[in-house]
Amino acid sequence: SLTERLTQIFRNLGGKGKLSEADVRAGLRGIRQALLAADVHWQVARELLGRVEEQALGAKVLQSLTPAQQLLAIVRQELARTMGGQAQSLRLTGRPATVLVVGPAGGGKTTTCGKLARWLSKKGRHPLLVCCDPQRPAAAEQLATLARQVEVPFHNAPNPETDFPAALKKARQELRDVVIVDTPGVPPGEAPPGWLAQFVKVHSPGDVLLVLDALTGQEAAQIAAGFLPLGVTGVVLTKLDGDARGGAALSIPARLGCPIVLVGVGERPSDLEPFYPQRMADRILG
Amino acid sequence: VRGQGALTQETWEELEDLLLAADVGPELAGELVSRLRERFDGQSPAWEEVQAALEEAVGELLSGAERPWSPPEGSPGVLLFVGVNGSGKTTTCVKVGRWLAGQGQRVLLAAADTFRAAAIDQLRRLGEEAQLEVIAHRPGADPGAVVHDALAHARSQGHRYLVVDTAGRLQTKRPLMEELGKICRVVEKLQGRPPEERLLVVDATVGQNAISQAELFHQAVGLTGLVVTKLDGSAKGGAVLPIWRALGIPILWLGVGQALSDLVPFRARDFARALVR
Numbered sequence: 001s002l003t004e005r006l007t008q009i010f011r012n013l014g015g016k017g018k019l020s021e022a023d024v025r026a027g028l029r030g031i032r033q034a035l036l037a038a039d040v041h042w043q044v045a046r047e048l049l050g051r052v053e054e055q056a057l058g059a060k061v062l063q064s065l066t067p068a069q070q071l072l073a074i075v076r077q078e079l080a081r082t083m084g085g086q087a088q089s090l091r092l093t094g095r096p097a098t099v100l101v102v103g104p105a106g107g108g109k110t111t112t113c114g115k116l117a118r119w120l121s122k123k124g125r126h127p128l129l130v131c132c133d134p135q136r137p138a139a140a141e142q143l144a145t146l147a148r149q150v151e152v153p154f155h156n157a158p159n160p161e162t163d164f165p166a167a168l169k170k171a172r173q174e175l176r177d178v179v180i181v182d183t184p185g186v187p188p189g190e191a192p193p194g195w196l197a198q199f200v201k202v203h204s205p206g207d208v209l210l211v212l213d214a215l216t217g218q219e220a221a222q223i224a225a226g227f228l229p230l231g232v233t234g235v236v237l238t239k240l241d242g243d244a245r246g247g248a249a250l251s252i253p254a255r256l257g258c259p260i261v262l263v264g265v266g267e268r269p270s271d272l273e274p275f276y277p278q279r280m281a282d283r284i285l286g
Numbered sequence: 287v288r289g290q291g292a293l294t295q296e297t298w299e300e301l302e303d304l305l306l307a308a309d310v311g312p313e314l315a316g317e318l319v320s321r322l323r324e325r326f327d328g329q330s331p332a333w334e335e336v337q338a339a340l341e342e343a344v345g346e347l348l349s350g351a352e353r354p355w356s357p358p359e360g361s362p363g364v365l366l367f368v369g370v371n372g373s374g375k376t377t378t379c380v381k382v383g384r385w386l387a388g389q390g391q392r393v394l395l396a397a398a399d400t401f402r403a404a405a406i407d408q409l410r411r412l413g414e415e416a417q418l419e420v421i422a423h424r425p426g427a428d429p430g431a432v433v434h435d436a437l438a439h440a441r442s443q444g445h446r447y448l449v450v451d452t453a454g455r456l457q458t459k460r461p462l463m464e465e466l467g468k469i470c471r472v473v474e475k476l477q478g479r480p481p482e483e484r485l486l487v488v489d490a491t492v493g494q495n496a497i498s499q500a501e502l503f504h505q506a507v508g509l510t511g512l513v514v515t516k517l518d519g520s521a522k523g524g525a526v527l528p529i530w531r532a533l534g535i536p537i538l539w540l541g542v543g544q545a546l547s548d549l550v551p552f553r554a555r556d557f558a559r560a561l562v563r
């Protein structure tokens with residue numbers, strides 16, 4: 001574990017019980033390796049450890065009987081603070097509330113839409129699932145199947161400009177109070193299509209959720225930045241049921257100020273959880 | 287700092303950051319930079335010279351990873367595509383199938399993802415677009431049974447290749463990894479040999495988890511190659527460097543877009559240049 005490794009570093013260098021500033025810096029280098037191995041953006045790691053160093057070069061660490069623990073406590077606190085400190089929730093404003101789901105290709109948007117529909121149903125809401133992805137083969141079938149699984153109505157809107165108003169009308173007629181909108185995956189390096197920006201302008205969705213794969217490496221903040229013009233209100237980090245350390249959960253709030261609101265922890269509709277910064281901090285540190 | 291002749295500590299840090307940003311990982315980034323520092327010890331090269339040396343080092347590291355496609359002897363040759371969720375397997379299956387068909391060969395696709403919503407529909411649609419025949423069962427069917435049927439069909443109809451699409455799965459899920467082993471055994475029982483190609487499809491935007499993916503999928507099926515997808519963006523796919531170093535699994539193709547024609551062979555020199563620039 002990182003605590004063991006740090007203790008080892010300090011034992012090898014610390015010599016006679018009292019830690020020097022150089023020893024603390026050696027410890028920080030070890031932590032830096034752990035953050036980078038966890039896919040934290042290299043610049044975010046540098047800045048974060050810079051803030052930690054300021055705090056760590058005080059008596060708290062240098063004169064502690066357990067300097068490794070003490071240093072890690074500071075790091076853990078700084079991570080959790082950067083990731084938002086406390087769990088966030090969806091805004092769900094509007095009548096009906098519109099939740100627009102966007103993100104890069106293959107991140108888990110369509111699956112997350114199904115999960116959101118189930119999540120909101122459990123909270124007493126009445127969602128409508130809308131497919132605005134005319135380009136991916138069988139996208140409508142995929143969302144329609146998920147809609148059936150979570151017992152939520154489905155509407156296909158392949159031409160968003162003309163079909164989405166019809167979806168809103170259907171929502172009002174069927175007394176659905178939340179509309180969840182699935183969109184095409186954006187290829188890496190491309191900006192979101194013009195019609196998506198137009199959609200946001202015309203319909204002002206209360207929530208614009210960016211769905212991003214937790215396996216994403218150093219590109220996470222860069223990829224997320226491309227979606228900011230759409231007015232992203234929160235990020236859903238998916239595939240955290242594997243062994244990815246999920247450094248993107250730190251890089252994105254740190255660089256873009258965008259909170260992680262939910263996490264995907266599996267392929268089933270029930271595999272959606274709130275985001276807990278403290279838990280994520282421990283996961284990133286390994 | 288750059289182009290001023292004298293290399294400073296900052297220059298070396300900048301070089302390491304460049305490599306880190308490309309997802310090569312902290313170990314390899316540190317190693318490559320130390321090697322360059324040794325090489326330029328006592329000299330004052332320009333930034334361009336150092337960058338060129340780095341490109342050369344990366345290219346050399348990866349040169350053994352190039353394995354141009356060579357048709358297997360046995361027919362039908364079976365190509366099994368595996369990988370984590372959303373990596374681009376289904377799209378890549380059809381891209382490769384289409385490419386093989388373009389060489390005048392008869393290709394059959396097997397829809398062995400019987401789990402995910404509309405996975406079979408998706409493969410059927412893409413197969414239609416590429417004018418390739420697809421064998422599928424109903425959703426929820428046993429993937430091994432689909433592969434058995436498809437292979438029997440390929441053998442009796444004289445297809446040169448069978449391309450098998452499988453469901454995405456995270457490598458840490460043991461039962462799902464064992465399912466892949468079972469699929470290989472189904473092929474082996476019918477053919478007397480396992481699938482000729484067992485290819486891991488890796489998303490270029492994935493970070494260090496790619497190494498875990500390669501290790502565990504390799505344990506499950508014995509990978510014969512990698513395909514790296516989504517290289518049409520800013521991601522460099524640098525995680526293939528530590529994979530190559532640790533496991534020696536060659537890289538056959540690169541996916542460079544969502545269109546079925548967006549498939550190119552892996553070239554170490556080109557990959558190195560794109561990574562370093």
Ligand SMILES: Nc1nc2c(ncn2[C@@H]2O[C@H](COP(=O)(O)OP(=O)(O)OP(=O)(O)O)[C@@H](O)[C@H]2O)c(=O)[nH]1
Binds near residue numbers: 105112241265402
């Ligand atoms: N293990 C796991 N798999 C997930 C999770 N979320 C989504 N997936 C899987 O990831 C794959 C891609 O999911 P999709 O919902 O199709 O992704 P998408 O963003 O809609 O893809 P595009 O529309 O092509 O951009 C599927 O195999 C999903 O089952 C998760 O939290 N955990």
Ligand SMILES: Nc1nc2c(ncn2[C@@H]2O[C@H](COP(=O)(O)OP(=O)(O)OP(=O)(O)O)[C@@H](O)[C@H]2O)c(=O)[nH]1
Binds near residue numbers: 106369372453
């Ligand atoms: N830009 C780009 N997109 C790609 C590439 N390869 C695949 N995609 C896209 O990535 C998304 C996921 O592709 P799929 O082929 O469904 O991935 P998969 O691995 O089969 O997904 P699951 O079966 O759900 O695990 C789709 O939107 C594809 O169009 C590529 O090389 N470049």
Ligand SMILES: [Mg+2]
Binds near residue numbers: 111
């Ligand atoms: Mg989708």
Ligand SMILES: [Mg+2]
Binds near residue numbers: 377
């Ligand atoms: Mg697939």
